[in-house]
Amino acid sequence: MSEVKLSHEELEAMLDRAARRGAKEALRSIGLLDDDAHRDIAEMRSLLEAWRDTRKSIWTTTTRIVTAAVLTFIAGAVWMSLNK
Numbered sequence: 001m002s003e004v005k006l007s008h009e010e011l012e013a014m015l016d017r018a019a020r021r022g023a024k025e026a027l028r029s030i031g032l033l034d035d036d037a038h039r040d041i042a043e044m045r046s047l048l049e050a051w052r053d054t055r056k057s058i059w060t061t062t063t064r065i066v067t068a069a070v071l072t073f074i075a076g077a078v079w080m081s082l083n084k
Contacts, residue, residue, distance in 0.1 A: 006014070027033040032040060 024033060027037070
């Protein structure tokens, strides 16, 4: 077999071209290489942000409900003990 010698710059340029081709193919395979890709990505980010806000709101609401239930139980127990 013959030995191939590449300079550092040639090797780097070849790797750069291969990486760009691979990235384009990956984007094409998931449908993000067209002109609407930037809008699709912005919409996905918006949906992700909405999901995070919803998840935070659910935990906040759950915590408030549990706290209200515990305080109601304590108040009921105190009221029942005072009425005896």
